[in-house]
Amino acid sequence: MNHWLVKSEPDEFSIDRLAKVKREPWSGVRNYQARNFMRDGMQLGDEVFFYHSNCDVPGIVGLCTVAKLAYLDPTQFDPKSDYHDPASPPDNPRWLCVDVAFKRKLKRTITLDELKMMDGLGDFALTRRGNRLSVLPVTAAQWKKILSVE
DNA sequence: GCCAACGTTGGC
DNA sequence: GCCAACGTTGGC
Numbered sequence: 001m002n003h004w005l006v007k008s009e010p011d012e013f014s015i016d017r018l019a020k021v022k023r024e025p026w027s028g029v030r031n032y033q034a035r036n037f038m039r040d041g042m043q044l045g046d047e048v049f050f051y052h053s054n055c056d057v058p059g060i061v062g063l064c065t066v067a068k069l070a071y072l073d074p075t076q077f078d079p080k081s082d083y084h085d086p087a088s089p090p091d092n093p094r095w096l097c098v099d100v101a102f103k104r105k106l107k108r109t110i111t112l113d114e115l116k117m118m119d120g121l122g123d124f125a126l127t128r129r130g131n132r133l134s135v136l137p138v139t140a141a142q143w144k145k146i147l148s149v150e
Numbered sequence: 151g152c153c154a155a156c157g158t159t160g161g162c
Numbered sequence: 163g164c165c166a167a168c169g170t171t172g173g174c
Contacts, residue, residue, distance in 0.1 A: 054172050130155040132171045
């Protein structure tokens with residue numbers, strides 16, 4: 001069982017929205033490294049931190065799980081989609097998505113600020129300088145430690 | 151709104 | 163294969 005963190009701008013897709021719809025295709029990832037994490041790392045039932053980015057208080061706001069293994073992201077072929085990628089070869093599509101299922105909201109936001117200050121996380125992909133990955137791995141130790149301060 | 155960091159693109 | 167230009171992310 002692996003652990004992950006996914007980022008979303010709350011204006012685009014918030015934890016409250018996920019709580020309402022219960023389950024959502026995590027489409028629109030257009031970064032190869034992030035795609036590879038979904039394709040090669042994510043297993044059914046993996047636990048995932050839901051992170052709000054680009055907002056007043058960036059941080060982890062909820063938990064979800066991987067509900068469907070990586071599959072073809074249909075938005076890449078949809079000209080009406082913001083995520084349309086006309087350069088993706090139909091016979092060898094570039095982009096994949098998984099489905100995530102809502103688990104619960106955290107009692108409070110564990111802020112980016114806190115995460116940066118937290119001791120003992122070791123090398124954490126979220127707080128690496130210049131990190132911009134929207135899907136990134138979390139170790140079991142990091143997961144436990146972070147959840148313990150909820 | 152600014153801008154640093156970084157990935158991608160395309161000319162050569 | 164190099165690298166400048168450009169676009170995007172995301173904190174501040």
